[in-house]
Amino acid sequence: MSRTALPQTPAEARALIRSGAWTGPTSGLAMGYVQANLVIVPEDYAFDFLRFCVRNPKPCPLLEVTEPGSPEPVNVAPGADLRTDLPRYRVFRHGEVIDEPTDISAYWRPDLVAFLLGCSFTFEAALIRAGVPVRHIECGCTVSMFITNRECRPAGAFAGPLVVSMRPIPAGEVARAVQITAQYPLAHGAPVHIGDPVSLGIADIGRPDFGDPVEVRPGEVPVFWACGVTPQLALARAKPDLAITHYPAHMFITDLPDEAIRAF
Amino acid sequence: MSRTALPQTPAEARALIRSGAWTGPTSGLAMGYVQANLVIVPEDYAFDFLRFCVRNPKPCPLLEVTEPGSPEPVNVAPGADLRTDLPRYRVFRHGEVIDEPTDISAYWRPDLVAFLLGCSFTFEAALIRAGVPVRHIECGCTVSMFITNRECRPAGAFAGPLVVSMRPIPAGEVARAVQITAQYPLAHGAPVHIGDPVSLGIADIGRPDFGDPVEVRPGEVPVFWACGVTPQLALARAKPDLAITHYPAHMFITDLPDEAIRAF
Numbered sequence: 001m002s003r004t005a006l007p008q009t010p011a012e013a014r015a016l017i018r019s020g021a022w023t024g025p026t027s028g029l030a031m032g033y034v035q036a037n038l039v040i041v042p043e044d045y046a047f048d049f050l051r052f053c054v055r056n057p058k059p060c061p062l063l064e065v066t067e068p069g070s071p072e073p074v075n076v077a078p079g080a081d082l083r084t085d086l087p088r089y090r091v092f093r094h095g096e097v098i099d100e101p102t103d104i105s106a107y108w109r110p111d112l113v114a115f116l117l118g119c120s121f122t123f124e125a126a127l128i129r130a131g132v133p134v135r136h137i138e139c140g141c142t143v144s145m146f147i148t149n150r151e152c153r154p155a156g157a158f159a160g161p162l163v164v165s166m167r168p169i170p171a172g173e174v175a176r177a178v179q180i181t182a183q184y185p186l187a188h189g190a191p192v193h194i195g196d197p198v199s200l201g202i203a204d205i206g207r208p209d210f211g212d213p214v215e216v217r218p219g220e221v222p223v224f225w226a227c228g229v230t231p232q233l234a235l236a237r238a239k240p241d242l243a244i245t246h247y248p249a250h251m252f253i254t255d256l257p258d259e260a261i262r263a264f
Numbered sequence: 265m266s267r268t269a270l271p272q273t274p275a276e277a278r279a280l281i282r283s284g285a286w287t288g289p290t291s292g293l294a295m296g297y298v299q300a301n302l303v304i305v306p307e308d309y310a311f312d313f314l315r316f317c318v319r320n321p322k323p324c325p326l327l328e329v330t331e332p333g334s335p336e337p338v339n340v341a342p343g344a345d346l347r348t349d350l351p352r353y354r355v356f357r358h359g360e361v362i363d364e365p366t367d368i369s370a371y372w373r374p375d376l377v378a379f380l381l382g383c384s385f386t387f388e389a390a391l392i393r394a395g396v397p398v399r400h401i402e403c404g405c406t407v408s409m410f411i412t413n414r415e416c417r418p419a420g421a422f423a424g425p426l427v428v429s430m431r432p433i434p435a436g437e438v439a440r441a442v443q444i445t446a447q448y449p450l451a452h453g454a455p456v457h458i459g460d461p462v463s464l465g466i467a468d469i470g471r472p473d474f475g476d477p478v479e480v481r482p483g484e485v486p487v488f489w490a491c492g493v494t495p496q497l498a499l500a501r502a503k504p505d506l507a508i509t510h511y512p513a514h515m516f517i518t519d520l521p522d523e524a525i526r527a528f
Binding site (some may be wrong): 045046047050051054055062065069075129153155156182183184263 | 307310311314315318319327329331339403418419446447450527528
């Protein structure tokens with residue numbers, strides 16, 4: 001499919017995905033609309049996981065929680081179906097990946113609860129609009145992610161370290177990067193840490209725990225934002241009998257324009 | 265107790281309350297610190313109520329949710345005890361008030377979950393600091409509150425109308441009142457409605473559903489903020505076997521300075 005034929009609206013993008021014609025990453029689809037991480041757990045775990053999100057809003061910014069058994073995110077995309085409208089999923093049994101399907105209808109149960117969490121696409125787009133360079137996008141690689149020495153606030157079965165993403169920002173642009181990303185608390189918001197990787201427990205900025213190494217050049221400062229991998233690690237620790245997430249970079253596309261979640 | 269002897273810190277205020285020496289309203293105690301509404305429900309209702317709060321953040325801004333069975337709000341006031349540290353409570357059985365004690369230790373159960381929700385004290389203090397008049401405080405009466413024609417987003421057993429508080433603001437100060445209160449999303453945030461009471465379903469601005477009538481003078485606009493009575497109505501509709509709230513105006517005093525919950 002050529003670039004010019006990419007769907008422009010969230011509904012068009014979700015229809016394309018639901019039809020099975022699009023199974024790739026969602027970056028570039030329906031530009032300007034909020035995309036979301038997906039976490040699905042049984043109701044027995046859902047109150048714990050919701051408390052975990054509420055207590056750790058920077059890594060887990062809640063866009064929506066569905067009613068138990070309902071795959072429809074009635075607030076952010078009424079009419080959508082979370083079982084079919086993401087290009088690819090990961091299915092976990094007791095913390096182990098057992099499948100990476102493009103449709104989870106066969107796994108759906110009446111006790112499942114879905115959580116949609118904001119992701120960094122929204123603030124990265126805002127940085128780029130403001131002329132702040134975002135290195136990993138320029139390079140066409142994945143952002144560097146690191147497991148830190150900071151523990152999240154636990155909730156029931158869910159606990160684990162804060163995971164951060166790192167973007168090198170020119171020293172003269174760091175304050176502006178803070179001001180811009182702070183406007184989007186539902187997309188991880190302002191950085192959690194600026195400079196000094198060692199005090200976050202990061203021994204080697206060139207060796208990320210996830211994603212690709214991204215060069216920090218002279219005159220640049222490593223800036224760290226809370227990352228959506230954080231709840232995935234907490235989920236792996238809680239080991240529910242069944243859990244389903246989006247496949248990395250294969251997100252749910254909401255009907256919310258990026259500006260709709262701008263806090264100020 | 266004379267005004268000069270009022271406790272200045274949250275810990276001092278809570279100790280005074282816990283000792284039984286203070287059973288009155290908390291306005292004026294530990295000025296400059298965030299005070300909170302309290303809602304306690306059994307764990308069977310807690311996931312529903314937490315979804316209700318997450319879906320309706322303006323009337324129900326979440327400061328903390330406790331672990332089931334724990335009366336300690338570990339994030340906003342570590343060491344405090346929600347069973348003893350409010351001056352007065354309301355105890356409900358199946359939606360009916362059965363007691364208004366100054367201590368709820370006798371009602372505590374291992375399945376209870378406590379929710380602390382931000383209240384308007386924080387933004388009212390900010391308005392006053394900025395020189396925006398707050399009529400009901402000047403008059404020494406209770407803010408006017410109205411049941412609106414807007415439904416909250418429901419969650420499980422919890423549903424009901426949005427309740428708003430109304431403050432008359434000089435027309436030239438309304439924009440500034442918006443800007444100031446928007447900075448405190450955990451204290452109800454920006455107004456939900458400005459002017460035109462009729463389209464909110466308010467037939468007579470002089471006859472509030474709760475609180476005292478407050479005059480709207482020529483040159484003033486009625487400005488409406490989401491109100492913490494909203495979750496109380498939803499609770500009355502859900503009718504859990506046991507629920508406990510603060511007694512009106514008898515709030516929980518957190519360790520958070522007002523500025524700590526300022527979003528920007």
